[in-house]
Amino acid sequence: xxxxxxxxxxxxxxxxxxxxxxxxxxxxxxxxxxxxxxxxxxxxxxxxxxxxxxxxxxxxxxxxxxxxxxxxxxxxxxxxxxxxxxxxxxxxxxxxxxxxxxxxxxxxxxxxxxxxxxxxxxxxxxxxxxxxxxxxxxxxxxxxxxxxxxxxxxxxxxxxxxxxxxxxxxxxxxxxxxxxxxxxxxxxxxxxxxxxxxxxxxxxxxxxxxxxxxxxxxxxxxxxxxxxxxxxxxxxxxxxxxxxxxxxxxxxxxxxxxx
Numbered sequence: 001x002x003x004x005x006x007x008x009x010x011x012x013x014x015x016x017x018x019x020x021x022x023x024x025x026x027x028x029x030x031x032x033x034x035x036x037x038x039x040x041x042x043x044x045x046x047x048x049x050x051x052x053x054x055x056x057x058x059x060x061x062x063x064x065x066x067x068x069x070x071x072x073x074x075x076x077x078x079x080x081x082x083x084x085x086x087x088x089x090x091x092x093x094x095x096x097x098x099x100x101x102x103x104x105x106x107x108x109x110x111x112x113x114x115x116x117x118x119x120x121x122x123x124x125x126x127x128x129x130x131x132x133x134x135x136x137x138x139x140x141x142x143x144x145x146x147x148x149x150x151x152x153x154x155x156x157x158x159x160x161x162x163x164x165x166x167x168x169x170x171x172x173x174x175x176x177x178x179x180x181x182x183x184x185x186x187x188x189x190x191x192x193x194x195x196x197x198x199x200x201x202x203x204x205x206x207x208x209x210x211x212x213x214x215x216x217x218x219x220x221x222x223x224x225x226x227x228x229x230x231x232x233x234x235x236x237x238x239x240x241x242x243x244x245x246x247x248x249x250x251x252x253x254x255x256x257x258x259x
Contacts, residue, residue: 006217014225025155051154052194052209058187074177083143090147095193111256118249151190156183
């Protein structure tokens with residue numbers, strides 16, 4: 001039964017990634033947290049395992065997106081290289097903070113983030129700004145902040161990277177593509193951190209905090225879900241789905257912020 005739940009979770013996360021252009025972590029973390037909390041062997045670190053497993057799935061699921069954007073020439077690789085040191089260092093620090101603050105506090109942090117993203121999605125997209133991109137040092141510092149928060153929350157960082165690039169006057173397509181390229185080093189560094197920091201004596205098969213059965217089930221089926229979302233977006237209203245997903249995030253926020 002649990003494998004079926006992992007498969008459905010992966011399909012749902014992949015579908016929304018293709019349909020709305022969002023990272024699967026906003027779905028995976030709350031759903032996996034709930035699944036892990038039902039098992040006495042993983043309940044005490046359910047949120048930490050969910051964040052770690054979410055990041056690990058991105059190692060498999062985001063590569064196809066990255067390559068597709070690269071083939072279209074949409075990734076601003078010079079900017080990615082400037083952000084890279086900050087992304088890697090921030091992602092490692094994010095995993096350390098998640099390990100240090102513990103399961104309950106991490107759930108509260110994710111709940112606050114889900115609340116903010118859900119409210120922003122209900123408000124709709126903001127207009128692009130016209131601020132010029134800053135120099136290499138501020139860009140690297142921005143990468144550090146995005147990497148840290150993304151690793152802490154188990155997300156790819158697109159919900160932060162894309163608005164930041166749009167504010168600096170970049171095209172939507174290039175912003176999304178560049179955010180996809182930035183998400184991969186976040187997943188690599190964050191996963192390494194969670195693997196090294198997690199409990200190696202867990203009853204279930206794990207690599208540190210990464211739950212291996214969930215990783216296998218979610219990664220496999222999210223690959224099937226993404227094309228379905230891309231196909232559906234051309235036949236229906238993404239705005240309606242966006243609002244429904246925003247309501248889902250608000251429910252998640254309430255669930256994680258209340259005892």
